[in-house]
Amino acid sequence: MEDLLHMSALIQLRIDGELHELEVLPNATLLDVLRDEVGKKGTHMGCRTGHCGACTVMIDGKVAKSCITLAASLPRATITTIEGLQQDGEMGPIQQAFWDEAGLQCGYCAPGILLSTAELLADNHQPSAAEVDQALAGNLCRCTGYQSIKRAVHSACVRMYPDQETGIEEG
Amino acid sequence: MSTSQADSKGYVGKFVRTKEGRAPLLGKAKYTNDYTFAGQLYAHILRSPHASAVINSVDVSGAKKVAGVRLVMSGREVAEYTNPITDYLDPAVFGGKSADIRPMAVDRAWCFGQPVAIVVADDANIARYAASRIQVDYTPLEAVTDAEQALAEDAPRVVPEWDDNLLMYVPFVFGDTDSAFASAAHVVSTEVGIHRFSTQPMETRCYNAVWEHDTESITLYATSQNPHPLRLVLAETLRMPENKIRIIASTIGGAFGMKMHGHPEESLLCLMAKLTGRPVKWVESREECLLIGAREQRHYLEMAFDDEGRMLGLRDRFYANLGAPSACPGWGMAFLTGLTMPGPYRVRDIDVQVHAVNTNKPSWNAARGYGKESTAIALELAMDHAARQLGMSPVELRLKNFIRHDEFPYGSPTGLMYDSGDYGGALSKALDAINHEDWLEKQAQALAEGRYIGIGVAFELTPEGGAIPGTMVAGYDSSTVRVGPDGTVRVLTGITSPGTGNATGIAQIVADELGVDIDHIEVLQGDTNASPYGFGNYSGRSTIVGGGSAALAAQDVRKMIDKVAAALLEVDLEALEFQDGLYFGRGKPGTPLSFAEVCYAAYTRAYDVALCIEPPLEVTRTFRPPSIRHTPDKNGHINPYPSYSNAAYVSVCEVDRETGKVELLAISAAHDCGKVINPVLVEGQACGAIGFGLGGVLSEEITFDEGGRQLTRSFVDYVMPRMSDVPDITMVHHDSPNPDTYLGLKGAGEAGVGGSAAAVVNSVNNALQPLGVLIHDLPLSPPRVWAAIQAAEGGH
CATH class of the missing domain: 3.10.20.30 (Beta-grasp domain)
Known part of the structure; x- marks a missing residue:
């Protein structure tokens, strides 16, 4: 070339x-x-x-x-x-949350799921379930049926903002 | 001596994570496409734009002139170097027809997308451009794309040499159906149209074939679920000895059956590497991936009932549209749909006729559920239809007809031996889990407001871990457990993981059997030069046979280590104690020995204390589920499955009358997969399968024009569920341990597709019942639902 x-x-x-x-x-x-x-x-x-x-x-x-x-x-x-999400050589809070909750299976969709979560949680400390749906609407996952991903996003929110009274609201 | 095997203190049964799940989160997992080698070349495949055509000539001279092109070959040229691709499952073993499946079309194309020529170049863009310079002269022929029309006497032949397009006809006929129907109080007919939909893993297929100049052999990096059996197919196709081929299946980005072999690109890429002497990579585009179909079937069911709703007889004549012949095992799904009838129901008089038909659509490959999802969809839609006709509730009709929990082991009319289950109990649990009574109230309220909420139930039986005599669908599998002189553990398995986490489950089992920390265990899968001969991942088998064989091997290694420990401590085995990683002798004071110290002695003191064992600390064992039986019984039946997972599903939806859009409000499932090794990973499997089921019946569809050219070319057309499309899934376990497997394991991973699909359809039809709408032609996409509502309203 x-x-x-x-x-x-x-x-x-x-x-x-x-x-x-x-x-x-x-x-x-x-x-x-x-x-x-x-x-x-x-x-x-x-x-x-x-x-x-x-x-x-x-x-x-x-x-x-x-x-x-x-x-x-x-x-x-x-x-x-996705390779920039680590902090000081350790898993960042979003990665840690997905690890703790077994948020992903094959992991091929991880770049999108993790970075979309990062963008959402960067300026929304208490997203509603609908806002999570919206933030991750551009990312397909074929393994999980999204249940574990929802749990992991919630867990990441709690990790990043432990002082918030609640994490993701229902509904 | 006391042991710490698989008890409550161990890892089995708990949610454990291992390093296996870490690499993808860091972006460090190595998928097949992440391997690139010095001198790497790239392939592009030119495909037929016609569903059926004579290939008069292929002129590759234009492509060869493009700078950077290294090799261009037509199908005819490739055929000189290759044998037909060996079938994963030869239809002839089942009394069907066999065709010569070539890696690329020779003289005639039998489906849209069939490979016609291949270009190898310095980069993928050059290869793609050069392929556009190939001139192919086709004479298009009339294509046949409908399975029933393909059986007409004057239908065009997909394989010119065949008398007809029927790959296989299988009757599963037992008892006396005619008498059953003659004595019936009610006969209910239901026609169910299951459309073509696919698995579409997020990672498409990829093959990178490397010619090893030193050993004159091939290493194929492949998205393969079954590396060892693929190696044999490549050896036969490429006319090479099997021991000159190595397959490495690294991290796989989802497979769901699609990465079972028989694909033309597997042998093609190896041939390109051999002829160029350079590494050659091909990455499947999404458009190419969407060519691989599955599941399209039309069922004509009749159910006979007595006046109390007991099913007396079942007839089902169905036609599976397999597309063109293929060496992949997709066609077997049609066989399994028939074999799994009549599912969870007690009826004995059945007449099920499988017509597995070839057409000029692209071929199928295996798809999660492997035909059993279609059994569930057909049966469960028909059961709901029958409940409506009989004026019974769908739950009541099912409970009346389920096999009872005290009837296991239960021999089905088709010869399957169901190991265990409690189908009625599972259905009750699923209804409780979703608060069924509350939804009935909400449904009535909504209807009063002019909104349409529906509740649907369904049941699914998924025989898993299959073994078919005379094929590479072997049933058993093997593992090696190797403990090093430092006490760390390497497990090598014949099974593979497509991203399901089975390596974690196996590490849990081995850690418990050896009594070591799970972090000391590394599990390696998918390298034919390292792993014991194995059959890979399919049919929900991986933990049953991979975990079972690893447990046996670990038990044997543990016995060896115990012997050395006893010799070192100078105590009898009976007086040996092992706790928290330390060995000591009961009633014998002294310093305890660590597990690692004992392992070191096993390696280094082979002529004194370790004389009692045969070093090294390594054992390979096979788990061959004892309930699989290939010797026919007096009825000529075999039992090809060791495990009969099952599950009940409830779906609640709301249908928008104005747009036809279905919104799912809730789903529950009660899943029986036997002993659970890792609850979160198992639930992840089931939820993923439910995602397949609801996407499959609501939005995913592969369509063709009248000439058989595929219209579904990207994710614009193939609509898979996104997060907002999947409601909260309430998952409960209703486990009955399998008496014939290690710890009582059953398969997990396949259950969920058919049962959830059927429950969703039943909920939609339940919602639309007040409008007089009933749809049995899938998928229930908004245009189809809207049209059905319009038709019903127009009829008022």
Whole structure:
């Protein structure tokens, strides 16, 4: 592909805290750049049409489907992948909650489920069940029937905001 | 001596987590697509745009000119290097027809999406582009896409050499159905149309074949549920000795039957690696994944009842639309649908006729439930229909006809030997769990307000852990337990995990049998060079035979360690005590020995204290469930299953009269999977299966145009449940231990699909009863429900 490099764009991404300068082709998706150029294999391909959410990352703090995001559209951005959720080498509170509740089974959908949960809980300390549904509406899971995921999101909320009187409200 | 085996102090029966579940949460799990090797090449497969066509020529010259292309082959060229793909389950073993299944179409395409040519290139985009430069000259033929039409005498033949399109006809005919129907007070006919829907794991299939130049062998990294049997198929297809092929099935992102083998890409990728001498990877697109179908059946049921509602006879003639012939085991689902009749009911006079029909749709593969979900859907919709006709409640009619809990073991008319169960008890528990009485009140209130709430029940029997004589569906499996000189434990299993957590369950069992900390146990699965020969993951078998064989091996290793400990402590075995990881002699003062110290002695003192054992501390054992019987009884029946899990389901829904949209309000399930090793993981399995069931009957559907071209190409068209579509599921256990397995295990994982699906449909029809609407053609998608409501209202 070297002969196509004259078409490439230079982008600067801070990915999970580490700065990367990358030459990307105009048609390269963020998913392929993350997986193949940066080695972030924790971000997964499920459909390439933006429906399943296995490729979810955070771009400047907001979740996005990396399979339908062109890397060249992000000349400068901060990206958080599932691999950036650890804190000081330990599982972060959301990961710990999903671990404690056996929130996932095969784990292929984890990037989307965990990052969508992170986005929700970042500024909503007491989400209603409907808000959880809404926040995770872009993420398909085929293993759990979502029951354990709901439990885990609740548990993550309690972990992150122990001073709140209740976690997720019913209804 | 005292032991700490599998008692209340141990891990079995508790919610335990092991490292197995940690890697995916960190983004560190290695799925097949995460492996990339030096010199990696990528394949793209060109597929037939026609359901049926003669292939006049395949001109690959245009593709070969594209820079970066390494190899291009047509089906005819591939056929020179390969044998037909060996069937996972040969229909001929069951009296059916066999076809030559080639990795790619040769001269004729028999379904939309069949591989026609393959390109291998330096990257996936180049391969895809180059494939568009291949010129294929087709003469399209008339396609047959409906199973019943495919049986017409003048129907086009899917396999030109065959006399008809009937892959297999199986009658399950027992007793005297004619007399039963002649003496019946009521006969209820029900026609049930089950549509084509699929498993669609979040991880699509992926194969990365590596040619090993030093050993002239192939290593295939594969999304495979059954690495050892796949290895044999590849050996036969590729004309290679089996010991020159290694399969590595790493972390799998869901399988649900779809990753059982027979797929053309498995052997194709190996051939590409062999011919290029380089690693070649193929990642299935979602569009390709959606080609793999399952379940489409039309049932014509008749049930005969006496005047008290006892079922006297059952007739069911059904037609399964299998699509084109395939080496995958999907077709066997149709056989199982028949074999599992009449499910949980006591009726003895049955006439069930299975028509397994090939058409020009893409092929099936195995799908969670493996045909037993279709038995449940057909039977349970018909039972509700019968209850309406007889003026009985659906619960009352079922309770009257269930096999009673004191009748086990129970020989079914088709020859299955149900091990245990309490079907009536399970149904009562499921009704209590959802507060059935409250919902009846709410339903009446809602109706008075012009809203339509429905309550539906259903029951599901799922024989699991199957073994079919003369096939690689083997029933038994093996595990190795290896304790190192430092006392840490490696378990190698012949079963695999598609992401279900069975490695955790096996670690719990081994930890209890050895009396060690579960963190000292590593479970390795899915590498044919490391694991004992095994049959992998299918039929809810993994914990029954994987856990059972690991328990036997661990018990044997533990006996060896005990002997060495007794020798070291200079006490009799009877006086040996083991507590909290320490060995000591009863009535013998002195320093206790740690488990690790004893293990070290077993390795290092083979000529004195360890003379009493044969080192190393490693045992391989097989668990062969004793209740499987392949010697026919006097009726010619075999019992292919060791375990008959079962469950009752209740669904509550509300149907929007204006839009036809079904909203599920609550679901309950009472599940009998025998002894529970890890309650949270088992419930996770059941809830996942329920998600399959409700998605399957409410929104998931694979459709075709009249010419047999598939219309469902992405998740825009294939609508799977999202979080808001799944209500809270109340799960209760109603366990009756299996008398014939380790600790009383039954299978888990398959139960949930058919029972929940049927309960949901029954709840929708219950909701719509006041409108005079009854739908037995699935799925109950909003347009279909809306149209049925409109039709009923138009008829007023």
